Amino acid sequence: MELLVCIKRVPMVGGRIAVTADGLAVDTKMLGFTVSPHEECAVEEAIRVTERHGGSVTVLTLGPPEAAEQLRDALALGAHRAVLLETDGREWGPAATAAAIVAAIRDREATAGRFDLLLFGNEAADSADYQVGIRVARALGLPCVTAVKQLEADPAGGPEGAAGRLVARREHRGATEAFAVALPAVVTVKEGINLPRYPSLPGRMRARKAPLDTAAASFTPDPLERRKLRVPTSDRKGAEILGRGPDAVPALVDLLDEMGVLA
Amino acid sequence: MTVLCLVELDEGRVADASLRALRLARDLAGPAASLAVAIAPPADPAALGTEGPVLAELGDQGVATVLLLETDGLAPGAYAPAALARGLASATAELGAVLVLAPANTHGQEILGHLAAIADLPFVANCTTATWEEPGVLTLTRQRWGGSLLEDARLAAPAALLSVATDAVTPAPAVTPTTPTVLVHRYRVEAGELDVVATTEPGESGGVALSNARVVVSGGRGVGGPEGFGELEELARLLGGAVGVSRVVTSLGWRPHREQVGQTGTKVTPELYLACGISGAVQHLAGCQGARHMVAINTDADAPIMARADYAVIGDVSEVLPVLVREVRARKERAGR
Numbered sequence: 192m193e194l195l196v197c198i199k200r201v202p203m204v205g206g207r208i209a210v211t212a213d214g215l216a217v218d219t220k221m222l223g224f225t226v227s228p229h230e231e232c233a234v235e236e237a238i239r240v241t242e243r244h245g246g247s248v249t250v251l252t253l254g255p256p257e258a259a260e261q262l263r264d265a266l267a268l269g270a271h272r273a274v275l276l277e278t279d280g281r282e283w284g285p286a287a288t289a290a291a292i293v294a295a296i297r298d299r300e301a302t303a304g305r306f307d308l309l310l311f312g313n314e315a316a317d318s319a320d321y322q323v324g325i326r327v328a329r330a331l332g333l334p335c336v337t338a339v340k341q342l343e344a345d346p347a348g349g350p351e352g353a354a355g356r357l358v359a360r361r362e363h364r365g366a367t368e369a370f371a372v373a374l375p376a377v378v379t380v381k382e383g384i385n386l387p388r389y390p391s392l393p394g395r396m397r398a399r400k401a402p403l404d405t406a407a408a409s410f411t412p413d414p415l416e417r418r419k420l421r422v423p424t425s426d427r428k429g430a431e432i433l434g435r436g437p438d439a440v441p442a443l444v445d446l447l448d449e450m451g452v453l454a
Numbered sequence: 455m456t457v458l459c460l461v462e463l464d465e466g467r468v469a470d471a472s473l474r475a476l477r478l479a480r481d482l483a484g485p486a487a488s489l490a491v492a493i494a495p496p497a498d499p500a501a502l503g504t505e506g507p508v509l510a511e512l513g514d515q516g517v518a519t520v521l522l523l524e525t526d527g528l529a530p531g532a533y534a535p536a537a538l539a540r541g542l543a544s545a546t547a548e549l550g551a552v553l554v555l556a557p558a559n560t561h562g563q564e565i566l567g568h569l570a571a572i573a574d575l576p577f578v579a580n581c582t583t584a585t586w587e588e589p590g591v592l593t594l595t596r597q598r599w600g601g602s603l604l605e606d607a608r609l610a611a612p613a614a615l616l617s618v619a620t621d622a623v624t625p626a627p628a629v630t631p632t633t634p635t636v637l638v639h640r641y642r643v644e645a646g647e648l649d650v651v652a653t654t655e656p657g658e659s660g661g662v663a664l665s666n667a668r669v670v671v672s673g674g675r676g677v678g679g680p681e682g683f684g685e686l687e688e689l690a691r692l693l694g695g696a697v698g699v700s701r702v703v704t705s706l707g708w709r710p711h712r713e714q715v716g717q718t719g720t721k722v723t724p725e726l727y728l729a730c731g732i733s734g735a736v737q738h739l740a741g742c743q744g745a746r747h748m749v750a751i752n753t754d755a756d757a758p759i760m761a762r763a764d765y766a767v768i769g770d771v772s773e774v775l776p777v778l779v780r781e782v783r784a785r786k787e788r789a790g791r
Binding site: 360361 | 570600725726760762763764
């Protein structure tokens with residue numbers, strides 16, 4: 192099976208997130224960068240599918256030149272090819288991002304053949320727009336399942352003319368929703384679908400030297416115009432200490448009773 | 455002018471997440487615009503009858519019109535996101551709605567995502583507030599990084615879609631209740647829009663759903679190991695709640711990922727969030743910031759969770775929790791509950 196995984200480079204924010212002086216960006220001077228968590232799982236899932244059924248994994252990102260680092264991380268884990276849609280570092284909105292990805296997919300499919308499965312993270316750790324994968328699916332006329340926590344791809348199944356089928360499962364209000372969909376399809380996955388592996392040393396060596404397919408992406412502004420980023424303030428004074436150890440339990444139970452949660 | 459809100463039912467009532475979205479939708483409609491809701495036909499048609507609670511609940515919210523989205527090939531109660539988005543697009547066009555809102559949960563967000571693509575509209579996810587700056591221009595705030603960061607922004611668009619951060623908006627009734635009019639809105643799906651339909655399988659836990667739980671008893675690394683969760687389960691059961699966990703607990707394989715509370719797990723909005731042995735990383739707090747009350751049990755009085763919690767017990771979970779379970783059980787028995 193031929194798989195595409197779209198990933199996003201995001202800063203590794205630790206405790207409190209710092210904002211730049213102009214209030215327009217996260218201050219990343221002291222931060223490293225990583226692949227957004229849901230997308231790390233998308234890469235892992237794609238590699239597992241090819242380990243089982245053969246084929247190859249292409250990773251794609253839209254980002255600054257430095258996003259090559261995240262593509263190489265994916266290559267080190269076992270992805271086969273990497274595509275960088277290079278920006279000038281400005282932040283793109285979801286509609287423009289989806290349009291650029293669609294153009295890149297059409298371009299590749301024209302020469303290299305069709306992707307059978309296109310994986311995205313359910314939402315990026317920073318912007319959480321929850322729509323890039325869906326917009327891409329609709330533009331390409333493909334079915335789309337989101338928030339997926341379990342995936343079984345079967346290249347042999349599906350109706351006549353399909354590239355196979357998949358069954359995707361997710362949680363919804365304590366129950367499981369299952370979707371059976373013909374391939375090709377778009378699936379956006381959530382953390383928990385798998386536990387991503389660590390890269391091997393040979394994998395890292397290979398990834399360092401692997402060629403990246405780079406194309407420039409020209410910026411389209413988003414109708415959402417940022418005015419300010421801010422860390423939410425709280426009027427909380429910090430916790431009132433009820434006591435230490437088991438001796439504090441009677442006071443705690445009184446409190447639970449007052450809150451009305453004992454009934 | 456009309457503001458349209460997508461509403462889902464949960465066990466024959468308006469879902470809590472929908473009530474939260476309706477609050478922002480009603481504020482945006484204001485006195486000048488009409489508030490309409492769109493609902494997919496429920497499995498039980500009586501749920502929308504005058505005898506059931508749903509219409510009264512929607513009336514309490516100030517809803518003027520209820521559109522029942524019907525199409526051929528989609529059975530009542532069935533969930534097909536692409537088709538429902540088509541129905542919403544059709545309803546939006548008929549009403550001339552300038553805004554469509556939905557809760558920022560899986561169903562709400564994916565339906566708005568499809569609608570954004572169908573109608574070529576901007577979709578702003580995880581909004582906490584929104585007001586009109588002038589007609590066609592919204593001033594809004596939305597969550598980034600799961601709510602650890604807020605973005606103030608301006609959106610100039612003749613029509614737009616907003617998902618509502620359910621942990622930041624609390625439900626409230628309208629000042630002036632209404633008697634909603636129910637209209638059947640028939641729409642036609644396009645090719646492929648019925649290809650993705652959910653089949654519901656029973657949950658694995660069988661207990662209270664984490665996302666709706668009134669009480670969440672949550673455990674972190676400080677619980678000590680998988681065996682320590684027996685006490686948390688028992689306390690959750692006694693309080694009619696659900697067990698939650700921090701990310702490290704699922705990474706260590708102590709508990710299944712579906713119990714994870716946080717930015718990449720489930721977002722919860724309980725009356726009580728009891729954090730046992732959880733230090734309180736921002737990614738975790740992003741999932742429980744909507745809790746009404748938070749109590750922490752932790753050995754470290756300086757852990758970040760202490761800044762967010764309302765009350766705390768300083769101590770080891772393995773020592774405090776068994777006593778707490780015993781005392782809660784005794785108190786409930788005494789009260790005959």
